[in-house]
Amino acid sequence: MERSFKQEVQSLRLGAGDTFHGEGILAVTKALLQSGVSYVSGYPGAPVSHLVDVLTDASDILDDLGVHFEPAANEAGAAAMLGASIQYPIRGAVTWKSVVGTNVASDALSNLASAGVTGGALIIVGEDYGEGASIIQERTHAFAMKSQVWLLDPRPNLPTIVGMVEHGFALSEASNTPVMLELRIRACHVHGSFVCKDNRAAAISRRNPIAEPKFDFARFCLPPWTYSQEKQKIDVRWPAAVQYISEHKLNEVFTGKHDHLGIIVQGGLYNGVMRSLQRLGLADAYGATDIPIYVLNVTYPLIPSEITDFCRGKKDMLIVEEGQPNYLEQAIKATLQERNVTGSAIHGKNVLPQAGEYTGEVVVTGIAKFLGSAWPQGETAGQWKALTEEIRIAKERAADLLGQPVPVRPPGFCVGCPERPVFSAIKIAEKKIGKTHITGDVGCHIFASLAPFHLGNTMLGYGLGLASGAGIAANFKKRVINIMGDGGFWHNGLTTGVTNAVANGDDGILIIMKNGYAAATGGQRIPTSPGSPRVPSRQPRIDKVLRNVGVKWLKTIHSYTVSSMLKALVEASTTPERGLKVIIADGECQLERQRRIRPLIAKQLSEGKRVVRTRFGIDPDVCTGDHSCIRLSGCPSLTIAPNPDPLRKDPVAKVDNNCVGCGLCGEVAHAAVLCPSFYRAEIIQNPTWWDGIVDRVRRVIIGALRPSRSATAVQ
């Protein structure tokens, strides 16, 4: 894992009255324990990975409470685990990155929602939307609506988030419906504090298991019960949810003196709205507002009576709703119309953008625009105009002074990443066998589609690299190259891709990036992670699995040997042999490897043991500044520096001190017949006396062999 959570784990032990300090997602984890949860699962992915990570490190606390924690194979598996709460009164929670995780989970979710639950079932979704998001931009809201799962969107402060976790379970039980808690990226990582309660051991848990199975057709997803379940959702569960939400005042109203106006906002955006009002002279820093605000900590279902109460008598309303379609705006308009609350103009996406994240800038300019049209005579109207002008001018002046946009920094492979050499090899292979269609997959390897490689034509989802090549392969002259990570392989790629391709006799090339972890999500373990598997003797092997499902052409190649990879690629592309050709690119995630070996090396060094450190370098007088090596690598430690030769203008390539000596530079220089500037330096730390003698003798002989400069200069 990317981080150690030893410290965070300790804060999970805090008791009643203690103050927790930390990240939002860890506060949620603590809240789960306070809610008497019996089992937890999830599939990692930013921004909720830390929930899974911290529980992985917290086995003793979970043991004390009898909480069962099990990482799932994928989000569908995690959602299916919530099946435990269908028949039995036990609480369970799962987590994943949304919307992609919700997509994968939706089969199980639909069934779960139809059957309904007895024990509280909570799904914590990390809404990966806006700046820093790594996935397609869609709303989880649609899933809540289609399956009638309740959706919480709490104000992004720790006490509210924690409170909503606790209410989430109760709401789930009160309405026999699973509940989703949506946290945006920044809310997951928000650092704050809250006052804790004691952790609660559940009545039923692995320490106190259920003795007799329970069966109730009313909670079983088969016709005809599915028909009655649909009716029950509308007739029983929904009204029960509405009742719980309004009785416990999960949504909040903040009154203000200008009550001809009003703002309805998703809980998660409340702080942004408050900051905007403060900047517009209409609120203070403590939350006192001049414009009434209705905060939806529950965005589905809506509470019609609360909406009509809030809107009645208001002239102009603004709905601040992030993402599209504007479900809330549509629903609120419909509610007001149905209930004959007329006379208020409802603004929303007409003053705020249809799509994209509602950042501070977006919200403040949107609200200023709303006020400008709804209330032009407002007492602080001058301030609104001045502020929007100030923002515009700040950006314009910067653009003028900078002359051109500053260079972008697309994500790329880390220093020494084992996936980089594979794409270097593909790049070199292209010169020999031409370009072909390349299907990408979810994982770090998708960065190959960016600079400097630009390799990858489509990306269809996690573990779907091979499956997404099936259609194009049949319609493409050359053999298609499909990429898949080992994370994607175990997530579903083995079945969706490999087994099916073999069964259908597909004739493609699959490269499996075997780096040992679900690396892009933060280095979580997968069934084939190196070292200490849960059951060592049962650790699966990707190559054996592939053989067993019928792959005949299979090569495992050490990632960093570019020339072997090049050979395998050319062979796979040109061999007359039909059928799926799989290349396993074998190389451990360098981040994880460094994390593993650095402490070991530090220990050896401090013990005075001989350690050879390897890194690469470039002779600046030999380099001519063409940077071909960078275009075939992109390694962050392979950078540029001013040319030491005053006659030359182009910067030279340079290897900086982050180099981990992976060897790719030398491999590429060879495989691409590139340039003799590269050298590998082996630094012997704590050399033995023998190392010292050999070195000295060599230096003496070499010194004698070397002609003096002044002699060579004369000719």
Next chain:
Amino acid sequence: MNAQPRSLNILIAALGGEGGGVLSDWLIASATREGFPVQSTSIPGVAQRTGATTYYLEIFPQKNVAADKQPILALTPAPADIDVVAASELIEAGRAMQNGFVTSQRTTLIASTSRVYAIGERAAMADGRFDGERIVGAANELARRAILFDMAAMAQTTGAPMNAVLFGALIGSGALPVSRSAAEDAIRESGKSVEANLRGFAAGFEQAQHPSPPLAPEAGVKTLPRNADELVASARAMFPAAAHEVIELGLQRLIDYQGAAYAGLFLQRLTPVARLEQNADADDFELTRETARFLALWMTYEDVIRVADLKTREDRLTRVRAEVRAREGEVVRIVDFLKPGLDELCSILPPWLGEAILNAARKRGLEDRFNVGLHIHSTHVFGFLLLRLLAGLRWWRPHSWRYRLEQALIERWLKAIAGAAALDTKLALEIVECAQLVKGYGDTHKRGAHNFELIARNYFDIDLTRTDTGALTQAIRKARTAALADPEGEALQTEIEKSLAPLTSSSAMPEVVETRH
């Protein structure tokens, strides 16, 4: 409600792995020590894989706020609402300005002037660096106060992580109501590398409080060998003063490469161009200078003899040791990666033999077969000897095939320059600059030479007196830029087709020459 207290907003702009998260933690801890409510958020995730990452903090400068009156702090930074921008790298400071986060009424901008080049800058075929001076200029113009210095260098000299230096500068700037002792306590409390972090903090703090001017970079002064005196003297007599520096650098390079006689040839070749420019009453002698620069570089083309020579220089091991940060007493071994192509080996043979071997290999499609990757242990006796033997072939170089080819190309280029200079100095200068394309080794050199050849044949190996020199200058500049746009040569092909159409219709331009081999 304007006079109400408001939060102090801090944007930390860093790159993945630079410790921006640790810096935020220190800030949180020190603000908490001071009794201020504080909140931080971040955007990690995939952005952290070498991308730009930001941390955003708000500190509410009111002590001991009642539990029921906690301030509401924002999660996203907004333009014109930032009190402090702390950037660990110069471009990231530029990005913060570009996003409107730096305003003269509020923002203290604290940034390192060090550069971590973006992939676009690094991968450019020539010089793709963003002009850092523009960012420094913009920072001084836009910020309420700008504190800019090379924090990477300071981190290195103090042996501390850069985020500690940045933290020191941040607190030292006085822009936040956080005392030095609270900040240092926060570092101590975090318990990791405390000594080094405190050292870096102190250095950054001092620099922010009492800015000292940056150290001037060391000038790489090289001395000319003694036998250059005569050449230098004659160069000074023959050429305008404005060109002396470049010419002397050229002489130095040529003597180092092949000897004094070859350097004399350099002066001889340069003379006609300089004379033309002197006749044209130039004042800056740019044409002479640039011709001297590229002529010296071209005449000292890279071959295996040169590479072997450079790799066996006495000062190399010292340079490598410094670069790889080898400590006193540690042994450093160097392995060189050489993979000369068959053509590179043939090029040092006599013309008839080299040509015969290469043609025979090409005919049989074996050209690439002979590319043997060598790992030469140049700090071992045998490896060193091998390189020295190659380097010792310097006397033979003038008899080699490559030498003959290069000299012919140089003469042709000089002829074109002279021809153009008689008509239009700018045109001549543009032709001079085309020599920039020819550089490198192996495929890189082949590509560059090919591009040069294309431009030469299409644009300047023609009767220049019948062309519109202004238009031709523009066309060559565009073609040269296009040649550096992509290694596949697609941009150059397009450019040639596009620009030659109008030129050919009215002049003596030849048909477009194909760009493929």
